[in-house]
Amino acid sequence: MAVTIQAEAPEAKQAPVHQPVARIALIGNPNSGKTSLFNQLTGLNQKVGNFPGVTVDKKTGISQLTPSLKAQIIDLPGTYSLYPKSLDERVIIDLLYDPDSKHYPDLVIVTADASNLKRNLLLFTQLADLRIPAVLALNMMDVAETEGVKIDIEALQRELGVPVIPMNARKGVGIAALKIVTSQQLAPAKAAFFDIPEELEVVVSQIRERFGLRNDYLALHYAHQYKSLRFIAEEDKVWLEELLHSIDFKSNTVQANETIARYLRINELLLDVVRVEKVKEEEKFSNRLDQILTHKVFGYLIFLALLFLVFQAVFAWASYPMDLIDEGIANLNTLIQANFSGPLINLLTEGVIAGLGGVLIFIPQIALLFAFIAILEETGYMARVTFMMDKIMRKFGLNGKSVVPLISGVACAVPAVMSARTIENWKDRMITIFVTPLMSCSARIPVYTVLIALVVPEVYYFGFLNLQGIVLMGLYLLGFLSAIFSALLLKVLLKARERSYFIMEFPVYKMPRWKNVGLTIFEKSKTFVLEAGKIIVAVSIILWVLASYGPGDSFERAEERANTEAAAKGYTEEQTENLVAAAQLESSYAGKFGHAIEPAIRPLGYDWKIGIALLTSFAAREVFVGTMSTIYSIGEEENVSTIKNKLMSEKDADGKPFFTPARAFSLLIFYAFAMQCVSTLAVVRRETKSWMWPLAQLLYMSGLAYVAAFITYQLMK
Structure with a gap:
């Protein structure tokens, strides 16, 4: 059956599309090069959303197949x-088993590792039997050739009944041919790779008739997976349950028999199309390297050394571009205030620009962090890290797959919590979701950077060990330790005794594809700035209003008191202006609010200004820097300095520096343990389908942060 590519009706009504748009699903085994192919097809035209009805990430992009045809790649x-x-995998059956869905693909591209074709063809044969038009992207042809695997492409194409495109997606080889083929009208594979067992033919026929399905294999999958299919009505599920119970349908047995039958068919097929001309007797390079990198002693030391390098780079290498951005923001504000004046100008410079400047300055550090993470993933080393850390995780009651969310939590807790969907065991999944926000996310980097720079000297040991980088790494390790010990505590409370197993395929080591690394850096940095920017602009405007106005005539009376005090003490004009600004800020709505919560946070060493920043940063951790910048910009129209200098110049009631090591480290410890943001709570609510877990997280992490910060301040002051 040919497939006609048409424009999507819903989009056409809202915004006319002048080019036809095809919908293509990209599917394949893990480590088959699917991500590289997606990046090659879509480039920068990517976006991340959620699959309909679930919170699993949906990555889509637009690919220009021909001058007159675009395709949406899913x-x-x-x-x-x-x-x-x-x-995670269940979204696939929801998408592919409902032909009436508006998200149903016109075509599927199946990526397959050419060096391990037998394993990869199992998925392809299942998709082919669903009667969906398909193209087989035979990826990693360079690896296959290196290993002496020769594939007769024409013979394979005849056997499968679909176009087969040899590719090297990492280098872009075969992309043009793939675009040409996918732009044509394609029919499903004619041959069936699996015959429905005779004893199930009647049942399968009944299911086809009830649901109006086009082929037997899809009807068989309805029998296997009807409980997980969201688009099937409850009465239909009841009907299916009764039907299958009447014949004593054993799903696991049928699945196992099907898999055996398919591999028998695949073995016969490959005998005619694949031959191995060279058998390597020596151990593969990847295996030899694994003996070192996954060693029970040296493996951990190497991983710690790499982490140490990352955090050194975040401070040392990023300092130069950060200084340029910092200077540019300060000069821009000075230029604007020198030529314009008025309340709106104050809002722009002291609210919006000061707040955004507190985020933009951290782009170099965010970019470096994600660059290292992308390189580790591209080379294949990240898979080894999860394998090694699994041995530690099990001792603390975590599933081996919990390592992936925990490592992802270093970037952002929201996708990290969502990635816990790969954990089948319910208790392991709940424990992982609960402790993941304790990992220090990238949004904490601005807070850590400013506070560390305030109280930790920029000194080097042995010429290359940056003390600030060492402290930053310590905070990340503190987050990791708190996560695993919290997991141990939760394991005892939940009495989680179920055993689970961690199975992961190691990809071969490869040189990173720098285009993919660049795309990762660009996308992550853009997301960080845009998402943080939306919140910071709103918070900065609100804060400026609250800090610039007060109840009744409180501002006027504060100004009179400050002028009287300044005259009595013989202050200069500049000192008088600073005193007036401070008095007015304290009399503002923001000041009143800060004073109201000050008794609760005074034992931690905080004043009412820090109290305001703590509350606003609950929207997003990076807002702390913008908030502090906004608060300390009030009244400084003629001398706009950077946030770091403002905090360093802040004095306490005795005229001594306010941000002492005790206060700074108390804040660092507080942010290391406190719940990350509202978004994290929201996604935990969605994933657990209960308010109990996010509220328990909020209470536990807030209490832990308060107690730890209290102890830190009392010991250091």
Whole structure:
């Protein structure tokens, strides 16, 4: 059956599309090069959303197949078969089993590792039997050739009945041919790779008739997976349950028999199309390297050394571009205030620009952090890290797959919590979700950077060890330790005795594809700035209003008191202006609010100004810097300095520096343990489908942060 590519009706009504748009699903085994292919097809035309009805990430992009045809590429989660083992994989069956859905693809591109074709073809044969038009992207041809694997492409194409495109997606080889083929009208594979067992033919026929399905294999999957299919009505599920119970349908047995039958068919097929001309007797390079990198002693030391390098780079290498951005923001504000004046100008410079400047300055550090993470993933080393850390995780009651969310939590807790969907065991998944926000996310970097720079000297040991970088790494390790010990505590409370197993395929080591690294840096940095910017602009405007106005005539009376005090003490004009600004800020709405909560935070060493920043930063951690910048910009129209200098010049009631090491480290410890942001609570609510877990997280992490900060301040002051 040919497929006609048409424009999507809903979009056409809202915004006419002048070019036809095809919908193409990209699917394949993990480590088959699917991500590289997606990046090659879409470039910068990517966006991340959620699959309809679920919180699993949906990565989509637009690819220009021909001058007159665009395609929407949907990047599906990696899977080995159409029998899902995790919540992530279930979105695949929801998409592919409902032909009436507006999201149903016109075509699927199946990525396959050419060096391990037998394993990869299992998924392809299942998709082919669903009668969906398909193209097989035979990826990693360079690896196959290196290993002496020769594939007769024409013979394979005849056997499968679909176009087969040899590719090297990392280098872009075969992309042009793939675009040409996918722009044509394609029919599903004619041959069936699996025959429905005779004893199930009647049941399958009944299911086809009830649901109006086009083929037997799709009807068989309805029998296997009807409980997980969200688009099936409850009465239909009841009907299916009764039907299958009447024949004593054993799903696991049928699945196992199907898998055996498919591999028998695949073995016969590959005998005619694949031959191995060279057998390597020596151990593969990847295996030899694994003996070192996953060693029970040296493996951990190497990983710690790499972490140490990352955090050194975040401080040392990023300092130069950060200084340029810092100077540029300060000069821009000075230029604007020198030529314009008025309340709106004050709002622009002291509110919006000061707040955004507190985020923009951290772009170099965010970019460096994600660059290292992308390189570790591209080379294949990240898979080894999760394998090594699994041995530690099990001792604390975590599933081996918990390592992936915890490592992802270093970037952002929201996708990290969502990635816990790959954990099948309910208790392991709940424990992982609960402790993941304790990992220090990238939004904490601005807070850490400013506070560390205030009280930790920029000194080097042995010429290259930056003390500030060492402190930063210590905070990340503190977050990790608090996460695993909290998991141990939760394991005892939940009495989680179920055992689970961690299975991961190691990809071969490769040189990183620098285009993919660049795309990762660009996308992550853009997301950080845009998402933080939306919140910071809103918070900065609100803060400026609250700090610039007060109840009744409080501002006027504060100004009179300050002028009287300044005259009595013989202050200069500049000192008088600073005293008036401070008095007016304290009399403002923001000051009143800060004073109201000050008794609760005074034992931690904080004043009412820090109290305001603590509350606003609950929207997003990076807002702390923008808030402090906004608060300390009030009244400084003629001398706009950077946030760091403002904090360093702040004095306490005795005229001594306010941000002492005791206060700064108290704040650092507070932010290391406190709940990250409102977004994290929201996604935990969605993932657990209960308010109990996010509220328990909020109470536990807030209490832990308060107690730890209190102890830190009392010991250091």
